[in-house]
Amino acid sequence: MSAIRITKQFNFETGHALYGYDGKCRNVHGHSYKLSVTVIGSPINDSSHVKYGMVIDFGDLKKIVNEEIVDVFDHATVFNQNTPHVELAKELKDRGHHVLLVDYQPTSEMMVIDFASKIKARLPENIQLHSIKLQETETSFAEWYASDN
Template sequence: MSKIRITKQFSFETGHALYGYDGKCRNVHGHSYKLSVCVIGEPITDSDNVKFGMVIDFGDLKKIVKSEIVDQFDHATVFNKNTPHVELAKELKNRGHHVILVEYQPTSENMVVDFAEKIKKYLPEHIKLHSLRLQETESSFAEWFASDQ
């Protein structure tokens, strides 16, 4: 049977700041992120299976990505917890804001690696994560490919 890749796209709004960066992105700002999640597998061949002909139900993929990424990061502000931004994070949390502290500089490059690890944990064994594309702006994105790892 042929291996087939399927892709689902997601959108979410997230703020961040890049501590120590030498440009404007050192300031707190936000993006309308677009995340494309591509998985690979063989379509189900059992005609008695309700998912017959599917690699994975788009709805099942949506549940994973929504739970692990979109619901967590949408309308959150992300800071590296190993920087002085932690003080700002505490203040924002105290004022009721949704803040995520991560172990890394919250660039698109690092976020896409984090997202790949989160998604891979929940995919069925016969489905593999093929690639992710995290678009930060209209013209800027980071990509992760399993084949590069």
């Protein structure tokens, strides 16, 4: 059976700041992220299976990505836990804001690495993560490909 790639797209809003950066992004700011997740596998060939003809149900992929990424990062402010931004993060949390402290600089590049790890851990064994594209602006994005890693 043929290997087929399935892609599902997601949108979420996230704020962040890049501590130590020498440009404007050192300031707290946000992005309307567009996330594309592509998996690869063979369509189910068993005509008695409820998901016959599917590589993965788009709804199942949506559930995984929403639970691992979108629901966690949407309308959150993300800071590297190893920077002085933790003081700002604590103050924001104390004021009821949704704050995430991660163990990396929250760039698009590092976020796709994190997202790939989380998604791969949840996929059925017969489905592989092929790629992730995280677009932070209309003209800027980071991509992760399994073939590169």
